[in-house]
Amino acid sequence: MNAEELAAGLELFLDGAFFDARECEALLAELRASRGVAATVYDRDAPGSVDERVRRTARLKPSRETVEFVRRRLDESAPALEEHFRVTLGSCEEPQFLRYDAGGFFVAHQDGGTGLIRSERELRKVSVVVFLNRQTGGDEPGTYRGGSLVLHARLISSEDERLPLACEPGTLAAFRPATTHEVLPVTGGERYTIACWFS
Numbered sequence: 001m002n003a004e005e006l007a008a009g010l011e012l013f014l015d016g017a018f019f020d021a022r023e024c025e026a027l028l029a030e031l032r033a034s035r036g037v038a039a040t041v042y043d044r045d046a047p048g049s050v051d052e053r054v055r056r057t058a059r060l061k062p063s064r065e066t067v068e069f070v071r072r073r074l075d076e077s078a079p080a081l082e083e084h085f086r087v088t089l090g091s092c093e094e095p096q097f098l099r100y101d102a103g104g105f106f107v108a109h110q111d112g113g114t115g116l117i118r119s120e121r122e123l124r125k126v127s128v129v130v131f132l133n134r135q136t137g138g139d140e141p142g143t144y145r146g147g148s149l150v151l152h153a154r155l156i157s158s159e160d161e162r163l164p165l166a167c168e169p170g171t172l173a174a175f176r177p178a179t180t181h182e183v184l185p186v187t188g189g190e191r192y193t194i195a196c197w198f199s
Contacts, residue, residue, distance in 0.1 A: 006163045010153050010175055013084045015077065018172035024132050027066065028142070031097055031132070031192055034060040039098060055106045057183075060097040070095050074128065074196055081174055081198065087125045089198040100147055100191040105184060108152060111177035111197060123199040124177040131167040132192040144189035149173065152180035 019027070036058030038050045074092045082089050112124035129149060136143040148164040164184075165173055175181070177197065 003163060006153055006161055010151050010163060010179060011085060012151065012163070013081060013172075013174040014167070015080070015172040016168060017170060018073070018077065018130055019132075019170035021170065024169045027062075027070075028132055028192055030062050030066055031060050031099065032190075034062050034097070036060045036099055039096070053107075054109075056100075056104045057106065058099045058101070058104075060099055062097055067095065067097075070097075070130075070194060074198075077128075077172065078198065081126050081128075084174070085126055085176065089125060092128070092196045092198050095194050095196040098191075098193050098195060100144070100183065100186045100193075102186050102188055102190075104147070104186045104191065106182055108150075108180050108182040110180055113176060113178040124197045126174050126198040127177045127179070127181075128172060128174045128194075128196045128198070130194040130196075131169055131171045131173070132194065133169050133190075135166045135191070139188065142189075144186055144191040146185055146187035147191040148184045150182050150184060151175060152182075154180075 038052070039055055039057045039059040040048045041051050041054045042048065071092060071094070074095065078089045078092075111127045112122050134140075134143045135145070135147060137145060148166055151163045151165065153161045153163070167173055183191075
């Protein structure tokens, strides 16, 4: 199965112009100066705990104005997401501003909608990742190596097909929360993204 067929089967939604270059640079400048704390994971026994065997990334704290700006833009994207996924959406959760340093990763997981655990995560209808800087194979300033977002699809043949995404800065990628996905280890630089969920 080729990448286009796999993306269609996963119902992947891409908006390559969610933020323009100027907006990405402004967000990156603020995030690079922001304090961060270890991002948490959801676990059946200890929800909201830090487990660096599962997820190694920093959650950054930009200004309230920046959070509201991003949230407004995400809410404005809701009609296109509703049409694409054929669902009715409420507002988005508070966006997570994330920095993956070298060695940072997030193991394969789902964001909700699986019916496996009882939590507010089960109400999620769409997962969103916004890419803020470029993935490259070199050492260009402001870029990162490794760190691909990889979506998994279980096919009729029961083989696990994988679709790695290396999106341009300013791209919004959306998929269903029950889609298994992971962030491969960053091998150089810093990877900046925004993650959010619509219920």
